[in-house]
Amino acid sequence: MAGEQGAALIEFAILAPVLLLLVFVTIDVGRVFRVQEQLKNAAWEAANYAQYYPWAQGSNGHCQAPNTMDWHAQQEGGHTDFVVTANPSASALATCPTANPEAANGAFAPFASGNNITVTVSAPNFKLLTTLAMNILPWLAPKASVTVKIQ
Amino acid sequence: MRSPRRDERGSAILEFAIVSPVLFAIFLGLIAFCVVIGAENEVSNGVRDGARLGIINVTCADSYSGSPNQGHDDCPEESNSPNYTAISNAVKATAGSLAHVTGVSVRCVDGTDTSLATKLCNSSITPGVDLIEVKVTWTPPVSSVYFVGGTKTELSRMLIAGLPTLSS
Numbered sequence: 338m339a340g341e342q343g344a345a346l347i348e349f350a351i352l353a354p355v356l357l358l359l360v361f362v363t364i365d366v367g368r369v370f371r372v373q374e375q376l377k378n379a380a381w382e383a384a385n386y387a388q389y390y391p392w393a394q395g396s397n398g399h400c401q402a403p404n405t406m407d408w409h410a411q412q413e414g415g416h417t418d419f420v421v422t423a424n425p426s427a428s429a430l431a432t433c434p435t436a437n438p439e440a441a442n443g444a445f446a447p448f449a450s451g452n453n454i455t456v457t458v459s460a461p462n463f464k465l466l467t468t469l470a471m472n473i474l475p476w477l478a479p480k481a482s483v484t485v486k487i488q
Numbered sequence: 489m490r491s492p493r494r495d496e497r498g499s500a501i502l503e504f505a506i507v508s509p510v511l512f513a514i515f516l517g518l519i520a521f522c523v524v525i526g527a528e529n530e531v532s533n534g535v536r537d538g539a540r541l542g543i544i545n546v547t548c549a550d551s552y553s554g555s556p557n558q559g560h561d562d563c564p565e566e567s568n569s570p571n572y573t574a575i576s577n578a579v580k581a582t583a584g585s586l587a588h589v590t591g592v593s594v595r596c597v598d599g600t601d602t603s604l605a606t607k608l609c610n611s612s613i614t615p616g617v618d619l620i621e622v623k624v625t626w627t628p629p630v631s632s633v634y635f636v637g638g639t640k641t642e643l644s645r646m647l648i649a650g651l652p653t654l655s656s
Binding site: 345360363364367368370371374375378382385386389402403408409412413414415 | 503514518521522525528529532597599600601602604616619642643644645646
């Protein structure tokens with residue numbers, strides 16, 4: 338009798354972490370879907386801006402908020418910690434012109450009308466409850482991309 | 489003297505009686521959590537449906553919150569009504585089944601600086617620069633112990649339609 342009680346206790350000790358992990362993973366999946374949705378919305382809004390001003394990227398260093406796709410992405414849902422990257426990147430540009438140069442050449446060649454631009458938004462501050470999972474599997478970190486044609 | 493088998497059966501039932509409320513609580517909690525996540529998504533979609541209407545019909549936009557609006561001359565379908573409800577209706581059409589929408593407020597936002605100052609939604613708006621903001625307050629459908637103080641807000645800001653021009 339006493340021995341059996343001990344067995345049940347050990348069984349619970351083994352199963353409890355597994356059950357708790359299942360619960361937290363389930364909650365995390367819901368949270369990731371939620372952030373994914375917010376990131377997608379932010380990316381759409383940034384891409385809407387980027388199709389007219391593809392070089393207006395925060396990484397440019399010369400384009401300042403509110404004249405950046407980064408700012409528009411962040412303000413869409415009020416998530417100021419969202420991080421925006423774009424391909425082609427504008428990080429090599431030395432200026433932030435108010436209009437795309439007619440002859441989009443040189444450093445501006447990637448931003449010529451008709452090219453595609455892909456805007457990717459991520460949430461580096463988002464943490465899983467099962468934090469370790471993201472350390473082991475970095476691709477779990479939620480992000481969203483939208484590709485549009487430069488006008 | 490009792491046999492060991494009878495003892496064992498009794499303890500299994502007792503164990504189930506102790507554990508089952510905990511299991512049910514976890515189970516119901518998960519369902520409630522999923523419903524709240526679903527409602528959040530619904531409101532998130534609804535608020536952007538409202539904003540999308542706002543970016544193409546901006547001069548009709550800022551009246552629902554009850555603030556005086558200069559733009560109604562350009563809003564014939566509501567003919568100067570202080571209750572232009574199209575944006576609110578668009579929000580509620582999408583976010584009505586799971587979430588309880590308790591309030592919709594709409595304003596235009598100055599897009600030329602980062603302070604998000606309010607701007608009248610009238611002819612002073614520059615398309616492609618200024619933003620429209622739709623903010624929804626709502627409560628989750630599950631009024632349970634899991635979600636105390638349930639009022640939540642969700643907002644969307646979108647670039648008012650037109651070719652964007654850089655300020656300054």
